[in-house]
Amino acid sequence: MDKQCLDCGNSIKGRADKKFCDDHCRSNYNNRIKATENPQVKKINQILLKNWKILTALNPEGKTKLTKAKLIKEGYNFNYQTHNYQTKNGSNYVFCYDHGFLALENDWFLLVRNNEEG
Template sequence: MEKQCLDCGNNIKGRADKKFCDDQCRSNYNNRIKATEHPQIKKINQILLKNWKILNTLNPDGKSKITKSKLIKEGYNFNYHTHNYRTKNGSNYIFCYDNGFLELENEWYLLVRNNEEI
């Protein structure tokens, strides 16, 4: 009796422990499993990635100033970030991975990038 591919159901030829007929079927199967496992985590990761892309695009040189309205216009979600960093003088930087900002006066923000390797 031949084994069948877990994704497409076709007969598998080759090693006895083989589960998929090719790399595409393996990838399809695993992507389908991941998509249904934790939809809330996937949604949050998508928001974090979008926030990171916005900060990265608006801050090409690693340090710049921008208005809150520009961040909102680009779709930045202020409810999601990865971590905070408080300086010795009490300034609170909010980061989305390596890109972050410091809230200034009159709805201006200082965008920064942390180039340190983790």
């Protein structure tokens, strides 16, 4: 029994676990599957990634202070985050994956990086 490529349907030669005849078919198949994903999830993931990139670029040393205006200018979207962390003294850090911030007085922010694994 010949195995067939999941994308084009051509016969596959090679390893027993092979699913595609070449890289082009593998890419086409995966792109087609990804295109059918929930567009809302895709949009949110794009926003989260952009927020993370902004925080990462503005905070290369792992801790820095800057203004809210700087975050806004860079395109940071304050409506999207991955999680919050509240300290014992009540400070609320907002995170986008491993990068986050603490809102300070007068529209200043302390950017931080969580270096914990897992």
